[in-house]
Amino acid sequence: MAFLAQLGASTDELVDAIVGIPESDQETRIIFREAVLRLLRNHTYLRTNQFEVEDRLKGLEERFRVIGRDALADAFHKRLEALKPHHNKFTPDVFHFLLELADQPAQNTQLTALDELVEPEEIPPPNLTWKDVAREDGWIQERDIWLFNRHAPDSSDDEEAAEIKTVASVETLTSASSVDDRAQRTALDCAFKPQGGELLQQAKEALSWRRAPATNGQDQLVITTVSTLQLLREVLFMLSGLPTTAFDADCHPSPAYQLQGISLEASNALVNSFAECGRKIAPLRAFCKRKARSPLLQVFESSVQKALDSLDKRLASIQGRYVAIRGDTVVSLVGVLTELKPILNPLFSLSNIIRQLQEEKNTHAFRYLELLYDAAGMAQLQAHRDTYHLLGGIFFDCFQVYLKPIRLWMEEGKLLSGDRTFFVSESSTKLPLPQIWKGQFKLLHSPEGNLHAPRFLNPAIHRIFTAGKSIVVLKHMKRHAATSKYKATDEPRMDFATVCPDHLQFAPFSELFSAAFDAWIQSKHHTAAVTLQELLYNSYGLLQSLDMLEEVYLMSDGSKSDTLASAVFRHLDNFSSSWKDRFTLTEIAQEAFSASIDSYRIFAEIDPRNIVHSAIAGRSSVRVNLPAIRLGCRLNWPVQIVVTEEAIRGYQTIFTFLLQARRAIHVLKHPIKNFHPQGSLSATGPMARYYVLRTKLLWFCDAVVTYLTTLVLAPNTAKLRVDLGDAGDVDDMIKAHADFVSRILHESCQGAKLQPIRDCMLDIFDLAIKVADAQKLEMSRWEKDEHEIMRLSAISSPYASPAKAKAKYVAVTPKPRRRTDQDDESDKESQDLEWNLEQSIGDNEVKPHHVLLKKFLGDFERHLRFVAGGLRGVARASKEQAAVKWDLLAEMLEVGIKDL
Incomplete structure (x- = not known):
């Protein structure tokens, strides 16, 4: 039972470890547990027989000796004995596994293979001798040191x-020193x-003065006087970063020592001057001991170390002058301080930069470049020539490292992996080709919104970013030549001697750098940008695509646009729903523009958000159904970089507005039966009033279309061609096209600021449809009334017999024909028009025709005054360039107000 309990517990652990079934699912756990127990109980394979394995190993050793391979048998026995202390319960299984894998070990085993298991002894490196040091450092050529x-x-x-x-x-x-180099030598x-x-x-x-300062019985420090030469030695050691007695580790002077021959105050002032210099130099030496990982900081540390090396050389030369005295020499601390000032002052400025870096938190690796740039410019303004040369030289040395990712980006369109100092990042997802230019790469910004780049590079960031993207796009076009083609052979040098020569010492450092860096950028930016522009114009037909967009969306060809619009309006007027079929609409558009545009490049779609189910409501207003028509043009993907999706939406807005204006003109110019009842053409008759209203509505619609075509679209399309020709790169082309779309939208009153005015224009367009429908309905009524009068007059004539009156009525009455479906649709259309007219005027009963015309005329006058006055007011209050065009449109419309 104990065995079964232990087996059950182990089985539960095995099931939990492998299957991982939650405790809540007890049924599944029990099923798996029983299955595993059943397998374990019925297991027919036993453990390896350790005694059999031991006998086989002994037999193998005897076999080696029998066939005469005693050396192999001894090696085999030796290793078996060495393994006995490490035996465990799995050792027989391992031996059994190895015995099963063995393949004629007596014949195939080579003892030389055991030598490969022995680790070779390490050969110690040769001892370093002074002769090797002298040979490597070139001491033999420097005879003066001996x-x-x-x-x-x-x-x-x-x-x-x-x-x-x-x-x-x-x-x-x-040879003398190599006898006992390892022994410690003493003075x-x-x-x-x-x-x-x-x-x-x-x-x-x-050197007895260097002992620990003593105190008298009253715990007062005993001041020790030192000579000028002794204090000079301490000062030079302190400035070299070495431990001294007169100064502590923080370069503070010890109060126990006084310069011999002068007062304590003068001595302290002189010593403190040197101590202040040491405290300013100490951050530089501490900074050089750091091990930076960023290449930018590494080169900065190297530049600081070079500046300190020049100081150390000057200090060593001063020490040598006082150690190997060749003549009369005056030992003067003030003289040494004056001598060191020209080399210490630049280092002080460099120390301030490092101190500022350490005080700032979360600084970027290129932050010191900004500080060096500002400090070099300030030193030039203050006429500190030595400081200017040192900081300027260090700045350009460090800037060479920052130029490496810029050069790689502008020449090959690549980014260094893991580079956190560059200001360009790539999206982790691959975007469609038309979106590569805009979305694949981004400029990095800080949480505060500042660009993640040195401030002095901000004017050139755009061109750097554009040049790299141009290379990327050229690679996708398969038009990217060898990388060497984009590497300028005459790349300008970016070093201090070239950028800031002596003859330009009075030119500001910022302007010198900007001019040199602009030349450097231009050498790499120009070729890629020009190549990409040429491909867009010549290979991918940018101008031809713009012509197609203007023809389709801006209706530059009136005859083709009329063909498209008339077909759509005919379906609307006939209450046909086929215009909502995108295939039918695509066929209409392709037929309309087939003379100049390939059919496969034009397609149409329907936006369901602007479709109404009522055919009457759809044909009676320009606000519904017409905005649902979406025409599309298939452009090459490089052209879509310039013509963005936002621009296409702007084109579609202009197309919809032009289509709405053409709809109003179409219904007003639709032929009406030449039927004029008696008195209707008088000055106050209904037909005269209709023609006056129709003329005014046509004049308004024609004025709007003329304004759009002659004052908005034509000048802006011409300006677009000029702006594209003057563009320096693709970004400038994108901006030129985006500005073009923005201008035509604003000047055509499609902006948010002029939304009420645009809605009022649409009300006038809807009014034109109402007038046409009302006149059509009135003509139908007049025709019916006239027909009825003729019938009654023929029957009631007193001069004719009933038989003759009947014959006369038959003669003037058309022969009745069988009603068809078209007659039913016509009657239904008349009834629907009458109902729609009632709904539009807001009355439950139909008013007389002349009353409706009077009301429509009043609505037109009110809308026209609102549009003209609104345009005047917005034009005067706005500072936009479109305000001039709005004022011109208002002046055009005010002509109609004067005639009212």
Whole structure:
């Protein structure tokens, strides 16, 4: 039972580990548990027999000895014995597995294979000797470093000792030092014999002042006076970044020491001047000890280290001047400070930059470039020539590293992976080809909205970004030649000596850099931009595509547009729903423009949001059904980079407005039966009033269409051609086309600011449809009334017999014919028109025709005054360029107001 309980618990753990069924699903857990238990209980395979394995191993060893391979048997036995301390319960299984894999081990085993398991011994590197150092560093060529000045033992400070100059050979020095290079040498080893001990003692006494400061019995610090030469040594060591006695680690002077021969205040002031210099230099040395990962910071650290090396060389030359005295030398701390000022002042400015970098939080890697740029310009303005040259040189050295991703982007259209300093990023998803230019790459911005790039590059960011995108688009066009074609062979040099020569020292640093960088950008931007523009014009037919858009959307060809519009209006007037079929509408559009545009390039769609189900309501207003008609033009994908989707929507807006105006003109010019009842053409008759209203409506519609075609569309399309020709790159072309679409939308009153005026224009267009419908309905009534009068007069004539009256009535009455479906539709149309007219005027009973015409005329006058006055007011209050066009349109419409 204990075994079964243990087996059940292990089975539960096995099922949980492999299947992972939640505890809530107990039925499934039980099913899997029972299945696993059944398999385990019925398992017929037992564990490996360890005794059988042991016998097989012993038999294998005996077989090796029998066939004469004792060496192999000894090696086999040795390893079996070494493995015994590491046996566990799985060892027999491993041995059994290896025995099953063995393939004639006695014949195929080679003892030499065991040598590959032995790790080779590491060969220690050769010892470094002074001879190797001298050979690598070039000490043999520098003979002056082997000159020693030996003074006579009896020489003093007041006597000029005879100098004995000897030259030590590299071989003797290196051989002597290589005997015991590893032993630690002491100052006593360096002393010259036989007076070396005395000289060492003198050196110790001379440096006795460096002992720890003592205090008197009252815990007051005892001030130790030091000589000028001793303090100078401390100052030079401190400026070199070495530990000193007179200054602590933070370059603060110790109060225990005073310069000999001057007052304490003067001594402290002089020492503090050097300490201040050391504190300003210390951040530079600490900065160089950092190990930056960014290449930008690495080159900056290298430039700072070079500046410190020049300081160290100057300090070493000063030390050498006072160590190897060749003549009368004046030791002066003030003189040394004055001598070091020209090289220290530039380093102070550099130290301020590093301090500012450390104080700012979350700074970008290129932040120091901005600080160097500003500091170099300020140093030039303040006439600090040395500081200007140092900071300007460091700036251009570091800027060369920042130019590498810019050069790669502009020449090959590539971005360095993991580069967080560049201002261009690529979308993680692949966009359609027409959207590559606008959406595939983005300019990075900070959370504050600033561009993720040095401020001094902002004027050139657009051209850099455009040049790289041009290369990317050219690659997708399969027109990108070798990368070397886009690499300018005469790329301008971007270094301080070239950009800021001495003869231009009075030119501002910012202008010199801008001019040089613009030339550098132009050398890489011009070729790609021009090549892409030529391909758009010549290979992909940009101008031809624009002509097609103007012909389809802007109705530049009136006859073709009339063909399209008439076919659509005919379907609307006939209450046919076939115009809503996109295939039928596409066929109509293709037939209309077949003379100049390939059929496959034009298609039509229907926007269901602007469709109404009532055919009467659809034909009685320009606000419904007509805006649902969407024409489309198939453009090459490079052309779609310039002609964006937003621009196509603007084209569609203009097309809809022109179609609505043509709808109003179409219903007014639709032929009406030449039937004029008696008195209807008088000055106050209904027909005269109708013709006056019709003339005014036609004049308004023609004025709007004339304004759009002659003052808006024609001048702007001509200006678009000029702007595209003057564009420097594709972005300029996109902007020129977007500005064109924006201009025609604003000047044609399609903007949000003029929305009430546009709605009032549409009301006038709808009014034209109402007038035409009312007149058509009235003509139908007059015709019926006249026919009835003729019938009654023929029957009631007193001069004719009933038989003759009947014959006369038959003669003047058309022969009755059988009613058809068209007659039923005509009657239905008349009834629907009458009902629609009642709904439009808002009355429950139909008013007389002359009353309706009077009302329509009043509505027209009110709408016209609103449109003209609104255009005048908006034009005067607006500062946009379109205001001039609005004022012209208002002046055109005010002519109609004067005639009212």
